[in-house]
Amino acid sequence: RRQYFHSEDDGEPIEILSFDEYRLANAQLAGDKLTQLVSSLYSNYTEDALDESDDESITNLRASEGNDDFRIRWLGATTESLKMDKMAKSSIRAFQEISKREKVVGLNLAVGNLKVPAPSCPNARFAPCRADYQYRTFDGSCNNLNNGWWGKTETPYKRLLPSEYDDGVNIPRRRGVDGTSLPNPRLVALKVHQSSKIPTSDWSVFLVYFAQFTIHDLAYTASTYKTCLCSSRDPDCNSIPIPMEDRVNRDQRCLPSARSSASVRDFNCNLGPREQTNLLTSWLDLSQIYGDSTSKSRAFRTFKDGLLRTSIGYGNSVLPPKRENSKCPYGRRTEQCFMTGDARTEHNSCSVSIHSIWIREHNRLARALRRLNQRWSDEKLYQEARRLVIAEYQHIIYSEFLPVFVGERLATDFGLLPRENEFFVGYDSTLYPQISNEFVTGAFRSVHARVPPVHLKADERLRVYSDVPLMTMSMNSSIPYFEDVDDSVFGSLKQRTPAATPAVTSALNHHLFEGISSSSKRSSLPALSINRARDHGIPSYNKYREFCGLLRANTFEQLKEIPLEIQNRLKTVYKSPEDIDLFTGLVSEVPEGEAFLGPTAACIIGKQFKDLKFGDRFYYENGAPSSMPFTLNQLDSIREVTMARILCDNTELNSIQQYPFFVSNTQWNPVVQCSTLPQLDTALWREQPSLSS
Numbered sequence: 001r002r003q004y005f006h007s008e009d010d011g012e013p014i015e016i017l018s019f020d021e022y023r024l025a026n027a028q029l030a031g032d033k034l035t036q037l038v039s040s041l042y043s044n045y046t047e048d049a050l051d052e053s054d055d056e057s058i059t060n061l062r063a064s065e066g067n068d069d070f071r072i073r074w075l076g077a078t079t080e081s082l083k084m085d086k087m088a089k090s091s092i093r094a095f096q097e098i099s100k101r102e103k104v105v106g107l108n109l110a111v112g113n114l115k116v117p118a119p120s121c122p123n124a125r126f127a128p129c130r131a132d133y134q135y136r137t138f139d140g141s142c143n144n145l146n147n148g149w150w151g152k153t154e155t156p157y158k159r160l161l162p163s164e165y166d167d168g169v170n171i172p173r174r175r176g177v178d179g180t181s182l183p184n185p186r187l188v189a190l191k192v193h194q195s196s197k198i199p200t201s202d203w204s205v206f207l208v209y210f211a212q213f214t215i216h217d218l219a220y221t222a223s224t225y226k227t228c229l230c231s232s233r234d235p236d237c238n239s240i241p242i243p244m245e246d247r248v249n250r251d252q253r254c255l256p257s258a259r260s261s262a263s264v265r266d267f268n269c270n271l272g273p274r275e276q277t278n279l280l281t282s283w284l285d286l287s288q289i290y291g292d293s294t295s296k297s298r299a300f301r302t303f304k305d306g307l308l309r310t311s312i313g314y315g316n317s318v319l320p321p322k323r324e325n326s327k328c329p330y331g332r333r334t335e336q337c338f339m340t341g342d343a344r345t346e347h348n349s350c351s352v353s354i355h356s357i358w359i360r361e362h363n364r365l366a367r368a369l370r371r372l373n374q375r376w377s378d379e380k381l382y383q384e385a386r387r388l389v390i391a392e393y394q395h396i397i398y399s400e401f402l403p404v405f406v407g408e409r410l411a412t413d414f415g416l417l418p419r420e421n422e423f424f425v426g427y428d429s430t431l432y433p434q435i436s437n438e439f440v441t442g443a444f445r446s447v448h449a450r451v452p453p454v455h456l457k458a459d460e461r462l463r464v465y466s467d468v469p470l471m472t473m474s475m476n477s478s479i480p481y482f483e484d485v486d487d488s489v490f491g492s493l494k495q496r497t498p499a500a501t502p503a504v505t506s507a508l509n510h511h512l513f514e515g516i517s518s519s520s521k522r523s524s525l526p527a528l529s530i531n532r533a534r535d536h537g538i539p540s541y542n543k544y545r546e547f548c549g550l551l552r553a554n555t556f557e558q559l560k561e562i563p564l565e566i567q568n569r570l571k572t573v574y575k576s577p578e579d580i581d582l583f584t585g586l587v588s589e590v591p592e593g594e595a596f597l598g599p600t601a602a603c604i605i606g607k608q609f610k611d612l613k614f615g616d617r618f619y620y621e622n623g624a625p626s627s628m629p630f631t632l633n634q635l636d637s638i639r640e641v642t643m644a645r646i647l648c649d650n651t652e653l654n655s656i657q658q659y660p661f662f663v664s665n666t667q668w669n670p671v672v673q674c675s676t677l678p679q680l681d682t683a684l685w686r687e688q689p690s691l692s693s
């Protein structure tokens with residue numbers, strides 16, 4: 001049985017009873033009495049939560065940002081996510097109140113079958129779905145016709161393992177197995193994630209930025225939207241004190257960090273410990289391009305011939321539309337920036353370019369469809385081009401990206417590889433498709449350890465002409481207007497990623513946000529990631545080893561997937577393998593065979609992409625009538641599309657290596673002429689005249 005500590009009473013660990021165990025132990029409360037008690041208390045608290053008028057954070061948010069939804073999103077909070085935060089915190093307070101009243105210290109009412117009473121239950125406010133609507137909704141709702149909110153924006157993450165908060169429900173994980181404090185996250189960043197000279201690999205840096213592009217489609221964790229000073233006692237602040245050993249940060253007292261916003265467990269009204277909200281849709285649906293609400297999607301459209309809005313950047317390159325009359329998210333130069341479905345796109349020039357390439361692909365296909373189907377309306381052209389671009393993107397994810405990222409063996413075991421012919425028949429409407437908390441706070445973040453310190457730039461003939469330090473090419477929204485961003489993608493095709501080690505490059509480990517943050521002098525990305533997972537109550541790495549079929553280690557020596565030298569580094573900060581933080585453990589592993597990531601990260605990611613394939617009614621290979629399938633001929637043609645072809649069709653490249661996720665070599669990844677690569681046969685989308693016309 002797990003042991004927890006009460007927030008007010010840091011002394012003795014207490015045992016947590018599940019709801020059913022509690023019922024058994026307290027016969028006088030058997031039956032409905034306890035449920036009634038919860039309901040009445042909960043209603044008191046949530047009535048408060050639903051009253052928006054006194055909601056300070058929502059008012060502040062609107063006051064500071066006006067009605068600029070794009071900027072508000074960038075800040076990591078929305079009106080909905082802040083409302084949910086309030087409601088979830090009310091439910092946590094109700095648990096604490098009940099546990100106090102019943103004088104059962106540590107009773108975990110969060111475990112069991114207690115329900116949020118209507119009307120507070122989010123599902124009670126959710127409109128029914130239309131089964132006959134043939135396209136994906138923008139906010140991801142109604143993909144699953146029985147559970148319309150699954151995969152929708154602003155819904156909770158799921159978990160692979162139960163949360164472990166310090167008090168069982170809310171306070172960040174902060175103690176190890178022996179009850180003493182876990183190591184300071186910044187100390188772990190210094191001792192384990194210290195950068196050193198790292199060998200390179202055959203994977204290209206393009207793989208790293210394609211991964212980032214994917215996460216900008218899948219997950220963005222809602223924040224409590226607090227400005228945290230080092231002296232702040234706000235429970236939403238969870239800043240990291242500076243350890244004595246930290247010479248870089250002698251001029252500041254902490255690395256400020258606000259907690260992620262709280263969420264209830266799900267929309268079916270089940271109560272539970274604190275969860276976190278994903279602001280984005282769970283689906284692989286290019287929501288970062290098309291927007292994740294109907295209103296946002298409209299801001300990206302020209303409403304003519306199905307085209308997306310664009311702007312022209314340096315060297316005549318086609319970029320996302322410009323942001324008018326609004327503050328830019330990042331930058332030392334903030335006079336010009338643009339508008340995307342996910343403002344994190346503006347993180348660096350490589351992701352700006354990848355983003356623009358998919359917008360160009362949409363417009364390329366919309367024009368081709370228009371040539372074939374003169375009578376199609378703007379709406380039809382837009383939706384059909386959107387459906388087709390999402391299909392190409394999903395095909396690249398499942399046929400090229402995942403076999404490299406998680407390895408061919410795991411991709412096969414999880415059933416991720418596309419079929420060679422015929423339709424896919426595995427759609428499972430009972431599969432819960434939410435992004436998992438572990439995927440976003442641990443596994444996908446492990447790519448931070450593969451970001452190189454400098455970035456190559458190359459011309460369209462793939463000739464490298466300069467290298468740029470990471471921090472110069474990132475966090476500057478105006479870059480696309482004074483340099484050709486596509487050169488960053490060309491450079492990334494030529495550049496090798498650092499090999500898999502726990503080292504995180506100095507720009508991210510020691511100089512994050514330097515010169516651009518108003519609340520701190522600088523920060524540390526691995527320290528923030530470790531701290532974030534504790535904020536989310538994510539259990540230790542060792543438990544995920546077991547979850548993924550690896551040995552749960554009793555000693556550091558049993559961590560066979562981690563090299564001896566790294567085991568020794570881990571021992572300098574952790575007292576037990578049971579305490580190792582998820583991010584730190586994942587990046588310490590050596591990848592198996594051909595995989596880019598270690599076995600535990602690959603397992604968490606493989607499982608997620610399985611859910612996103614088998615649980616997505618609109619998955620491009622799905623042949624069921626309810627998915628509005630492509631014809632088999634169209635599907636075969638989509639299966640010909642490759643990452644290389646997309647890059648050729650939408651940039652100035654005339655030649656490229658066959659597999660862009662690897663740097664080129666003469667044996668199995670030669671540079672080939674674009675014209676030799678297979679191409680989508682758009683003629684298959686010519687609408688046949690119906691018999692009646």
Ligand code: HEM
Nearest residue numbers: 208209211212215219220221440444445447451528529532
């Ligand atoms: C190139 C430089 C990069 C910078 C400066 C950067 C910076 C950041 C920052 C500041 C956070 C939030 C940390 C927190 O407070 O929890 C974050 C989160 C994250 N980053 Fe990066 N990152 C970079 C590259 C990447 C890449 C290449 C990937 C590829 C997969 C990636 C994946 C993620 C993920 C999955 C999260 C969590 C997102 C969320 O929970 O909303 N990042 N990154």
